[in-house]
Amino acid sequence: MPELNKDVLHLIFQEFQDNRYTLISCLLVNKTWCDVIVPILWKNPLKFARRDQLLFNVIISHSSDKQKNKLKDQGFDFLTNSYQKPLFNYTSFCKDLNLYEFEDLFINNNNTKVTHFYMPQHINYDLITGAKHYFSEIEFLSCNTRMNDNIAASLIEICKSIKELDLYIYPDRNNYGIVKLIESQKNLVNVNFRVSIHTSNSDKKIFEKSLIKHASNIQYFRIIQQPATNILSFLVNLNVLKLSDFTCNAWDCLENLSLPSLQMLKAGRNVSNNALVSLIKNTNGSLIEIKIDYPPSSPSSPNDEYYNRRIIQAVYQNCPKLKYLKLLLRTCNILELNYLLTNCQHLNGLYIVRSEIDRFYYNWVTLFNVLVESSPIGLFKFKFESRSSYIDLESLKLFFDGWRGRHPMILHVDLGSRNVGLLELYKSQGIIKRYHPNSYCFEDFEWV
Numbered sequence: 001m002p003e004l005n006k007d008v009l010h011l012i013f014q015e016f017q018d019n020r021y022t023l024i025s026c027l028l029v030n031k032t033w034c035d036v037i038v039p040i041l042w043k044n045p046l047k048f049a050r051r052d053q054l055l056f057n058v059i060i061s062h063s064s065d066k067q068k069n070k071l072k073d074q075g076f077d078f079l080t081n082s083y084q085k086p087l088f089n090y091t092s093f094c095k096d097l098n099l100y101e102f103e104d105l106f107i108n109n110n111n112t113k114v115t116h117f118y119m120p121q122h123i124n125y126d127l128i129t130g131a132k133h134y135f136s137e138i139e140f141l142s143c144n145t146r147m148n149d150n151i152a153a154s155l156i157e158i159c160k161s162i163k164e165l166d167l168y169i170y171p172d173r174n175n176y177g178i179v180k181l182i183e184s185q186k187n188l189v190n191v192n193f194r195v196s197i198h199t200s201n202s203d204k205k206i207f208e209k210s211l212i213k214h215a216s217n218i219q220y221f222r223i224i225q226q227p228a229t230n231i232l233s234f235l236v237n238l239n240v241l242k243l244s245d246f247t248c249n250a251w252d253c254l255e256n257l258s259l260p261s262l263q264m265l266k267a268g269r270n271v272s273n274n275a276l277v278s279l280i281k282n283t284n285g286s287l288i289e290i291k292i293d294y295p296p297s298s299p300s301s302p303n304d305e306y307y308n309r310r311i312i313q314a315v316y317q318n319c320p321k322l323k324y325l326k327l328l329l330r331t332c333n334i335l336e337l338n339y340l341l342t343n344c345q346h347l348n349g350l351y352i353v354r355s356e357i358d359r360f361y362y363n364w365v366t367l368f369n370v371l372v373e374s375s376p377i378g379l380f381k382f383k384f385e386s387r388s389s390y391i392d393l394e395s396l397k398l399f400f401d402g403w404r405g406r407h408p409m410i411l412h413v414d415l416g417s418r419n420v421g422l423l424e425l426y427k428s429q430g431i432i433k434r435y436h437p438n439s440y441c442f443e444d445f446e447w448v
Contacts, residue, residue, distance in 0.1 A: 006032060006035070006036055009032065009033060009036045010036050013026070013036055013037055013040055014040065017040050017043075020041075023037050023040060023041055024041075114134050114135055114137070114138060115137055115138060115139045115140065116138070116139070116140040117135065117138050117140065117141050117142070118142040119141065119142060119143040119144075119147065119151075135155075135158050135159060136158055136159070137161065138158075138159045138161070138162055139161060139162060139163045139164060140162070140163065140164040140165075140166070141155075141159065141162050141164070141165055141166070142166035142167075143166075143167060143168075143178070144167065144168035144169075144170060145167070145168065145169050145170045145175045145178055145207075146170055146175070147175055147177065147178055148177075149175065149176075149177040151177075152175065152177025152178050152180065152181050153177060155181055156177075156180055156181050156184050159181075159185075160184070160185070160186060161185075161186065161187050162185045162187070162188060163187050163188060163189050163190060164188075164189070164190035164191075164192075164220075165182065165185075165188060165190070165191050165192065166192040166194070167191075167192065167193055167194065167207065168194045168196070169193060169194065169195045169196060169199050169203065169204065169207055170196050170199065171196050171198040171199045171200060171203060172200075172203065176206075178207075179206060179207065179210045182207070182210040182211065182214075183210055183213055185214065187217070188211075188214045188217060188218065189214075189217055189218055189219045189220065190218070190219065190220035190221075191211060191214075191218055191220065191221050191222070192220075192221075192222040192223075193207065193208075193221075193222070193223045193224065194224050195223065195224050195225040197225070197246045197247075199225070201228035202228075204225070204227065204228035204229075205228045205229050208227055208228060208229045208231040209229060209231070211231055211234075212231070212234055215231075215234035215235055215236070216234075216236060216237055217237070218235050218237070218238060219237060219238060219239040219240065220238075220239065220240040221235055221238055221240070221241055221242070222240075222241075222242035222243075223242075223243060223244075224244050224245070224246075224268075225244075225245055225246065225249075226245055226249040226250075226251050226253065227253055230253060232253055232254070232257055232259075233253075233257060235259070236259070236260075236261070237261050238259050238261060238262055239261055239262065239263045239264065240262075240263065240264040240266075241259065241262055241264070241265050241266070242265075242266040242267075243266070243267050243268060243271045244267070244268025244269070244270065244271065244293075245268060245270040245271055246270065247270060248270050248272070249270070249272070250272055250275065251271055251272040251275035251276075252275065253275075254271075254272070254275035254276065254278055254279045255274070255275055255278040255279075256278065256282065257278070257279055257282060258282045258283075258284075259279070259282065259283055259286075260283065260284045260286060261286060262283045262286055262287060263286055263287060263288045263289065264287070264288060264289040264290075264291075265279070265280070265283075265287060265289070265290050265291070266289075266290075266291040266292075266293075266444075267291070267292050267293065268293050269293045273307040273310065273311060274307075276292065276311065276314075277310050277311060277314045280311075280314040280315060280318050280319065281314055281317075281318050283318065283319075285318060285319065285320050285321060286321065287318075287319045287321065287322055288321055288322060288323045288324070289322075289323065289324045289325075289445070290315060290319065290322065290324070290325050290326065290327070291324075291325075291326040291351075291444050291445075292311065292326060292327055292328065293326075305330050305332050305333065308328065308329070308330045308333050308355075309330075309333050309336060311327070312327070312329075312333060312336045312337070312339075312340060313336065313339075315327070315340060315344070316336075316339045316340035316342075316343040316344060317343070319344060320343060320344065320345070320346070321346055322344040322346060322347055323346050323347060323348045323349065324347075324348060324349040324350075324351075324444075324445050325340075325344070325347065325349070325350055325351065326351035326353070326383075326444055326445070327350075327351070327352065327353065328353040328354075328355055329352050329353070329354070329355070329367070330355050330357070330358060331354075331355070331358040331361065331362050331363045331366075334363060334366050334367050334370060335366070335370065337367070337370050337371075337374070338370055338373075338374050341370070341371070341374040341375055341376060341379070342374055344376070345376045345378075346376070346378065347375075347376055347378065347379045348378050348379060348380075348381060349379070349381035349382075349383075349445055349447060350371075350379060350381070350382055350383070351382075351383040351385070351442075351444065351445070352367070352382075352383070352384050352385070353385045353387070354384075354385065354386045354387055356387060359387070359389055360389075362386070364391055364392065364395040364396075365395050365398060368395055368396075368398055368399035368402070369398070369402070371399065372399065372402035372403060375406075377406075377407070378407075380406065380407040380408065380409045380410060380433075381409070381410045381445075381447050382409055382410070382411050382412070382413075383411075383412040383413070383442065383447075384412070384413045384414065385414060385442050386413075386414040387414070389414070390414050390415055390416055390419075391413060391414060391415060393419060393422055396413070396415075396422065397422070400426045400431050400432070403431050404429075404431060408430055408431060408432060408433035409431065409432055409433060410432075410433055410434050410435075410447050411423070411432055411434070411435040411436070412435070412436040412442065412447070413435070413436075413437060414438075415437040415438075416437060416438070419437065420437050423435045423437060
């Protein structure tokens with residue numbers, strides 16, 4: 001069998017860049033595979049690191065004796081150990097710089113140009129001004145409104161091509177330097193505003209208005225807390241919108257809001273259900289992904305029968321292109337799922353969250369019957385979150401038996417490790433392709 005060249009392998013492994021386990025399992029196949037995979041893993045090592053100490057040790061191994069002694073003088077006594085010189089220059093692959101963790105270790109590698117920069121609250125001004133070469137190609141910046149004005153001024157001079165901004169907005173910190181930094185960018189497309197619960201509307205307005213210049217370019221917008229302005233109405237080309245809140249605000253800004261290019265909507269637990277219904281109706285059928293997190297019970301939340309039904313109806317009446325859906329589903333509204341499955345024929349992944357109100361009498365049998373009878377041909381990825389109680393095995397057996405002859409399913413379900421035998425049985429019969437039986441790590445569409 002002919003060997004694949006590095007270019008082909010690179011294209012293949014890029015498809016698995018978010019799958020740590022697959023990449024690591026392929027490292028030892030041969031040297032060529034290893035040469036291709038290591039740069040992918042080290043492009044953003046913090047994304048995969050499970051033990052910061054080990055990652056730190058690898059980075060330390062690239063440092064000069066002078067650097068190591070400097071760190072030792074600062075109290076890092078674990079550096080008395082010696083480290084073998086690595087086979088790869090790992091830091092040269094790294095494009096993600098988090099100074100909260102590693103300060104200037106990367107900066108002393110002349111081959112490095114940082115594209116991702118996580119700025120700590122307290123940073124040496126000379127570190128920025130003395131390292132223009134390393135920061136000139138920053139595309140992602142994470143910072144907060146407590147940034148020194150001198151630092152902001154330096155970044156305005158150095159950084160002209162920031163595409164992604166992650167900004168934590170503290171109360172009573174009207175840093176006009178950051179406002180100017182935002183306004184000076186030419187390619188800003190992704191914005192994440194993390195707003196403190198104590199931040200006033202007047203503070204929020206300052207930073208929201210700084211985005212107006214970039215409004216037609218912004219494709220991704222995430223905000224914690226209801227906006228203080230009508231900034232959302234300016235984001236006419238928005239593809240991704242993520243909303244959350246600390247308290248139950250009305251979110252009137254979503255009503256009558258038209259976002260015709262919106263493809264992905266994620267709403268946190270305190271975002272008004274009425275506002276979400278209005279927004280979904282005004283997306284002109286463009287939505288591909290919807291994630292609505294389960295809220296605490298309240299009269300206006302999706303836990304309520306009426307409001308839960310309205311959300312489901314808004315989805316199946318206005319989202320014909322939908323591929324992925326995360327939704328809390330009351331047991332009394334399970335039959336509404338029939339209409340959703342019939343109208344959303346492109347559905348590929350479905351994540352159902354059981355309501356706490358229905359904890360002791362959720363009708364899993366009816367739900368599974370609806371899925372067997374009405375699921376479109378492309379739907380085979382399922383997550384069932386039963387929240388602190390397991391799904392009974394007999395209901396699951398009926399579901400699996402009814403699924404015979406269809407595309408093998410990918411399944412994440414609250415079942416417990418003691419009942420893995422049932423899943424293994426149906427996996428051996430080709431009904432299940434992959435599964436995860438535990439109730440933790442229920443990430444939205446990170447399918448097992």
